[in-house]
Amino acid sequence: GLGLTNTKDGNFGEWYSEVVTNGEMIEYYEISGCYILRPWTMAIWEIMQNFFDPEIKKMNIKTCYFPLFVSNNVLQKEKDHIEGFAPEVAWVTRSGDSDLEVPIAIRPTSETVMYPYYSKWIRGHRDLPLKLNQWCNVVRWEFSNPTPFIRSREFLWQEGHTAFATKEEADTEVLEILELYRRLYEEYLAVPVVKGKKSELEKFAGGLYTTSVEAFIPNTGRGVQGATSHCLGQNFAKMFEINFEDEKGEKTMVWQNSWAYSTRTIGVMVMVHGDDKGLVLPPKVSAVQVIVIHVPYKDADVKEIINACSATVKTLCDLGIRAEADLRENYSPGWKYSHWEMKGVPLRIEIGPKDLANNQVRAVRRDNGEKVDIPMADLVDKVKGMLDNIQQSMFDVAKQKRDACIQVTRTWDEFVEALGQKKLILAPWCDEEEVEKEVKAKTKGEIGAAKTLCSPFDQPELPEGTLCFASGKPAKKWTYWGRSY
Numbered sequence: 001g002l003g004l005t006n007t008k009d010g011n012f013g014e015w016y017s018e019v020v021t022n023g024e025m026i027e028y029y030e031i032s033g034c035y036i037l038r039p040w041t042m043a044i045w046e047i048m049q050n051f052f053d054p055e056i057k058k059m060n061i062k063t064c065y066f067p068l069f070v071s072n073n074v075l076q077k078e079k080d081h082i083e084g085f086a087p088e089v090a091w092v093t094r095s096g097d098s099d100l101e102v103p104i105a106i107r108p109t110s111e112t113v114m115y116p117y118y119s120k121w122i123r124g125h126r127d128l129p130l131k132l133n134q135w136c137n138v139v140r141w142e143f144s145n146p147t148p149f150i151r152s153r154e155f156l157w158q159e160g161h162t163a164f165a166t167k168e169e170a171d172t173e174v175l176e177i178l179e180l181y182r183r184l185y186e187e188y189l190a191v192p193v194v195k196g197k198k199s200e201l202e203k204f205a206g207g208l209y210t211t212s213v214e215a216f217i218p219n220t221g222r223g224v225q226g227a228t229s230h231c232l233g234q235n236f237a238k239m240f241e242i243n244f245e246d247e248k249g250e251k252t253m254v255w256q257n258s259w260a261y262s263t264r265t266i267g268v269m270v271m272v273h274g275d276d277k278g279l280v281l282p283p284k285v286s287a288v289q290v291i292v293i294h295v296p297y298k299d300a301d302v303k304e305i306i307n308a309c310s311a312t313v314k315t316l317c318d319l320g321i322r323a324e325a326d327l328r329e330n331y332s333p334g335w336k337y338s339h340w341e342m343k344g345v346p347l348r349i350e351i352g353p354k355d356l357a358n359n360q361v362r363a364v365r366r367d368n369g370e371k372v373d374i375p376m377a378d379l380v381d382k383v384k385g386m387l388d389n390i391q392q393s394m395f396d397v398a399k400q401k402r403d404a405c406i407q408v409t410r411t412w413d414e415f416v417e418a419l420g421q422k423k424l425i426l427a428p429w430c431d432e433e434e435v436e437k438e439v440k441a442k443t444k445g446e447i448g449a450a451k452t453l454c455s456p457f458d459q460p461e462l463p464e465g466t467l468c469f470a471s472g473k474p475a476k477k478w479t480y481w482g483r484s485y
């Protein structure tokens with residue numbers, strides 16, 4: 001049958017897998033950890049790209065494309081950048097039936113691919129700022145449980161790599177990009193995120209500091225890193241000798257940033273909004289925003305009803321709404337309702353004989369099931385209004401659910417209890433790496449250890465004398481903790 005066999009609260013992992021498959025977003029592929037991204041997914045990816053790319057173009061960031069392959073010696077250039085990740089690097093060792101002289105790595109990220117050429121291209125201060133972005137795939141041979149969109153061995157992303165003469169310029173751009181990531185999540189995917197700074201332990205080892213937008217999945221009580229914007233400082237400039245002659249003729253190293261969001265964003269959206277009938281898509285990112293379905297009646301003139309449906313679609317499309325009609329004769333209205341609910345189409349319009357007689361249509365919201373009759377005359381305004389309302393309501397509901405999971409804890413016992421209750425924990429922390437490592441060690445278990453997610457830029461009041469929940473030392477900052485993907 002059409003329905004899901006798992007419920008979101010019953011078996012989240014199985015539910016998620018069914019929803020992305022039955023919703024025709026993903027097809028499982030014969031190689032583990034790899035997934036086919038079907039048009040229903042790529043339409044979302046393209047809508048997001050059509051927001052993000054023009055925004056970074058306004059910042060004079062240009063599109064480039066570097067090769068997929070990385071030579072071994074250049075990949076090994078940065079020891080602490082790569083050592084922790086080495087097992088994840090996939091290698092090409094043969095072509096045809098002959099071995100390659102030297103194995104070639106497939107890019108897991110492109111710092112080491114790009115920066116030797118940044119070194120070549122950047123000579124004087126007039127060559128700065130150099131700001132490039134590429135839309136590509138990367139490969140990381142992950143071993144922990146693969147999850148469509150969230151953790152796959154190949155994924156699509158954009159990776160921005162910028163170089164500046166001063167740290168101030170780099171610091172400014174890090175936050176400009178982070179704001180774009182917040183907008184992607186909150187304004188397009190209707191997913192609330194927290195902007196903050198990663199701890200020294202969780203940051204990108206090759207960088208100076210990492211900022212991120214952090215999402216949260218109430219059902220599993222796990223945080224998920226939504227996107228990252230790193231200031232690399234001069235670390236890579238030192239390694240790859242990327243320097244320039246400043247105005248005074250002094251040789252100076254550049255200050256760099258790198259930032260990315262990936263197809264993981266789509267998985268987060270599905271996890272947050274999906275329900276037991278399938279996907280629930282925010283109107284702004286749905287390939288089809290309105291599906292029009294005719295309700296034939298035994299003796300009614302079905303042709304007239306079908307014409308009304310086609311006319312409705314045309315009216316809506318002419319005003320920029322992504323509307324389609326499902327006029328297939330070989331499926332019942334009920335079957336179609338379930339099908340398009342599974343695909344998460346935000347608004348359904350039904351037109352039957354009585355609707356026609358009353359010169360109205362029946363509109364049904366996917367997010368809360370609300371039904372409303374709309375006079376034909378008001379069709380476009382009402383539908384536009386409903387779509388905007390659905391977008392806002394989906395964000396508000398998700399934010400309310402996420403906020404309900406936030407638990408402030410001040411002691412170890414409170415922390416452990418909140419962790420067991422799948423909470424997103426906000427705790428005062430002494431900001432010592434050893435303490436963070438200890439928390440990880442003490443909460444290690446089947447379902448993973450607790451870690452810091454980020455220290456929110458928006459810090460609550462930290463009264464003098466507040467102590468760290470874990471060490472009892474003077475707390476320095478409020479930090480979000482939790483298990484994560």
Ligand SMILES: O=C(C[C@H]1NCCC[C@H]1O)Cn1cnc2c(c1=O)CCCC2
Nearest residue numbers: 085088089108109140159204258259260
């Ligand atoms: O990729 C980054 C940092 C940076 N890369 C560019 C875009 C922004 C940001 O993700 C961190 N990172 C994660 N994962 C891996 C690597 C790695 O550098 C290197 C090797 C294999 C796996």
Ligand SMILES: [Mg+2]
Nearest residue numbers: 085088140142
């Ligand atoms: Mg990783």
